[in-house]
Amino acid sequence: MDCLEFLRTNIANKELPTYVYGYPSKRAYRAFPQPLRIIDVVEQASRSKQINIYIHIPFCRYRCTYCTLFLTTRFKPATPDSYVARLVEYVARYGEYFGDREVVSIYFGGGTPTLLTRHQFGELFAALDAAFPTRGRQCEITVETAPDTFDNNLLDCLKALGVNRMSMGIQSMVPGELAYSGRPYSVETAEAAIEALIERFSHVNLDLIYGLRGQTRDSWIFSLGRVLDYEPQTISLYPVVVRPMTSIITSKAHNPDLFFSEAEKYEVYDQNVAMMVSKNYRQESFTRFTKIAGDRAYRQEASDFEGTPLLGLGAGARSYFGRYHYSTDYAVDWSAASPIISAFLARSFDPDAIASHGIKLTQEDLARRYVLLGLTLSALSRRRYAAVFGRALAADFGKEFEALKALQLIDFVDGDTYQLTYAGFKYSSIMARMFYSRTMVALEEQYQAA
Numbered sequence: 437m438d439c440l441e442f443l444r445t446n447i448a449n450k451e452l453p454t455y456v457y458g459y460p461s462k463r464a465y466r467a468f469p470q471p472l473r474i475i476d477v478v479e480q481a482s483r484s485k486q487i488n489i490y491i492h493i494p495f496c497r498y499r500c501t502y503c504t505l506f507l508t509t510r511f512k513p514a515t516p517d518s519y520v521a522r523l524v525e526y527v528a529r530y531g532e533y534f535g536d537r538e539v540v541s542i543y544f545g546g547g548t549p550t551l552l553t554r555h556q557f558g559e560l561f562a563a564l565d566a567a568f569p570t571r572g573r574q575c576e577i578t579v580e581t582a583p584d585t586f587d588n589n590l591l592d593c594l595k596a597l598g599v600n601r602m603s604m605g606i607q608s609m610v611p612g613e614l615a616y617s618g619r620p621y622s623v624e625t626a627e628a629a630i631e632a633l634i635e636r637f638s639h640v641n642l643d644l645i646y647g648l649r650g651q652t653r654d655s656w657i658f659s660l661g662r663v664l665d666y667e668p669q670t671i672s673l674y675p676v677v678v679r680p681m682t683s684i685i686t687s688k689a690h691n692p693d694l695f696f697s698e699a700e701k702y703e704v705y706d707q708n709v710a711m712m713v714s715k716n717y718r719q720e721s722f723t724r725f726t727k728i729a730g731d732r733a734y735r736q737e738a739s740d741f742e743g744t745p746l747l748g749l750g751a752g753a754r755s756y757f758g759r760y761h762y763s764t765d766y767a768v769d770w771s772a773a774s775p776i777i778s779a780f781l782a783r784s785f786d787p788d789a790i791a792s793h794g795i796k797l798t799q800e801d802l803a804r805r806y807v808l809l810g811l812t813l814s815a816l817s818r819r820r821y822a823a824v825f826g827r828a829l830a831a832d833f834g835k836e837f838e839a840l841k842a843l844q845l846i847d848f849v850d851g852d853t854y855q856l857t858y859a860g861f862k863y864s865s866i867m868a869r870m871f872y873s874r875t876m877v878a879l880e881e882q883y884q885a886a
Contacts (some may be wrong), residue, residue, distance in 0.1 A: 439839035439870055439879035446866045447843070450699040454677050455722055456812060456868035457737070459805040460876045462754065462766045464795055468600065471789035472762055478533055480758030481745040487537040488567065488736050491560065492750035493549040494777055497585065500607075501684040502645070502676055504768050506752030507547040508777060518781050519750070520556045524563040526749050529785040531567025539568050540744055541576040541736035547752075550581040553725065554593040576601055583629035584621040591636050596772045602633045603641040608648060610657040616649040618683070630666050639728065640668045646704050647676035647696040649687055656704060657711075663713055670726040670733040673708050681768035685773040705862060721812060722864045724778045732813070741809040743824070745786045751780035755791070759802065762794030799825075801831055801873055808871040811846070812864060814856040836870055 481487075494507045542564065552560075553570060578601040579594055594602075608614050609623055609752065633640045642663055646656050649835070663671060676695075678685050688695050696704065707811070716754075717725035726733035739754060740746050748755040754763040764780060767773040797805070803825050810816035819828045830837065840846045845860035845867060856864060 439835050440842055441561070442870055443839055443843055443845070443863070443866065445666070447863055450697075450702055451866055452675060452698040452701055453865045453869055454679075455601075455674065455865055456808065458754075459808050459868075459872070460795060460797075460801070461762065461880060462763065464876050464879040465763065465766065465793055466795065466879070468762075468792055468794060468796075472760060472791040472794065474790050477755075477757045477760055477790065480760055481534070484743065484745055485537055486540050486572070486739070486744045487534050487568070488540050488732055488739055488744050488746045489542045489564070490545065490736070490746055490748045490753055491542070491544050491549075491881045492696070492748065492753035493519075493544060493552060493750050494547040494750065494773070495519075495551045496546065496548045497551070497582075498618055498620060499770075501649070501680055501687065502614065502678070504505050504679045504682060504791040505547065506766055506768075506773060506776075508773050510770055510774065511777075515781075516552060516556060519777070520552065520559055522781055524699070526558055526785055527560070527563040527623075527752070528568050528746060529787075530749070534745075534747065535567050537568070538570045538572050539575055540572050541578070541738050543576075544579045545753075547579055547716075547798070548582050548585050549579050550586040550590060554590055557593060557597060574731075578603055578736070581633075582619075583626040583628075586629070586632075587802075588632060591632055595636050600637065601639040601641070603642040603643070604629065604633060606659075606663060607643065607645045607656075608651070609662040610655045613648045613651055613655065613659075616687075617645075624628070625711045630663070634666055634668060639670065639733075641670040641672060641724075641733070642666075642668045643672045643674065645674050645676050647701050649684065649691070649694050651696070653704065653707075659709070660708065660711060664711075667727075669728055670724060671712070672724045673705075673712075674723050675705070692771055702862070709858070709861075719861055720814070721849055722861055738813060741806075741813055743806075751777045755794075759797045760794060761797065762791035764791075764855050795879075798873075798875075801876065804871050807833055808868050810853065811845070811856065811860075812868060814861070816854040817852050819852050819855075833871070839870075840867065 456629065495511055496507045496509050499509055577599045579599050581602060581604045583604065606626055607617055607619065609626065611623055644659060644663060680690050712725040717727055719725050720733055724733060732738040746756040748763060751764045752766065755760065765776050767776060790864065806821065806824065807816060816828045844857055845863060846854045847857055849855055862866065
């Protein structure tokens with residue numbers, strides 16, 4: 437199937453693939469023939485004087501019905517202390533190799549990072565300050581959270597430590613939809629949490645999900661409208677994705693009428709865009725809308741897409757250093773995730789074996805990643821592509837771009853940059869799949885979730 441036919445067929449069929457936020461995904465990772473060494477990674481990062489840092493906190497109180505993140509809800513009270521101690525060690529050791537670089541961003545993801553205590557956050561920030569003392573003037577420091585996992589004292593502590601961006605999953609403002617999603621707290625708890633964040637932080641992102649079990653068009657618009665009342669700086673709107681290893685897949689199999697179809701999700705998407713524009717939000721991606729002026733609302737993502745190395749710390753965290761993408765092994769089921777976390781706790785930093793699991797990208801896949809992610813953020817420069825890869829963009833991806841132009845999915849602006857049109861944003865998940873190499877497609881299809 438050629439590029440134009442691929443796009444036309446998938447758009448006509450209202451296909452809605454998983455939102456693409458990276459390339460390749462973890463499903464393409466495999467065991468390395470030999471463990472990855474720190475000198476291999478340092479060599480790949482030699483051209484950059486900057487670095488992004490991601491810290492994964494894999495602890496949650498509960499698993500939402502749609503969740504496939506790397507986490508555990510079954511851990512002993514002492515486990516987070518042991519986990520933080522190991523993170524502190526890794527921060528210090530990686531600082532020996534990358535501590536002279538300017539830190540562009542620090543992101544605490546999960547799991548639910550705000551299950552950590554003020555003391556534990558203090559230990560982590562002290563380690564980061566010592567090992568990576570140079571912060572960019574606009575260094576973005578983000579912590580993910582959930583409405584029932586913090587108090588005001590913890591928020592005040594995070595702000596004092598330098599956190600300037602908070603991201604919280606709200607998902608719905610309707611009690612029944614929260615319950616079906618596996619979230620055991622009230623709407624009032626969510627409302628109080630939003631108010632507490634907005635009162636303290638200059639940048640708050642709130643997530644909502646459309647297509648949840650039992651949701652109607654009216655209940656979705658109610659949730660979105662209620663969140664808009666708070667005027668957060670950024671709102672991310674995700675269509676629910678039904679993946680293997682989640683309880684929602686069983687629920688949908690038995691009750692398909694309780695869920696939006698893919699076609700209905702696209703109709704809701706159109707409503708979302710219209711509503712966000714009417715409230716003066718700018719669309720940045722398929723999911724994200726922001727009021728942040730003159731800059732990207734999620735700096736770590738933008739910086740990563742531009743080629744800044746990403747150092748991932750913790751079980752489940754991914755690192756991107758040029759050709760090398762790596763992490764610990766990955767699992768969804770708690771019985772497989774828990775041993776991976778235990779292995780991380782038991783293993784000191786070893787410069788001759790920093791990772792056993794990942795992928796080494798070819799030059800072709802580096803180019804595919806660059807184009808795919810650049811288009812996803814609606815900012816792909818022909819001049820920059822030529823400078824990075826030594827070839828014209830049209831020479832490598834001429835057929836793909838002719839197809840995108842034919843369907844009016846992209847515009848060419850300022851004589852250099854490709855940007856997404858309204859239709860381009862809408863069908864960007866389909867468009868992204870067009871740039872996957874056959875090798876990556878095969879690796880993802882062969883992956884068996886655990």
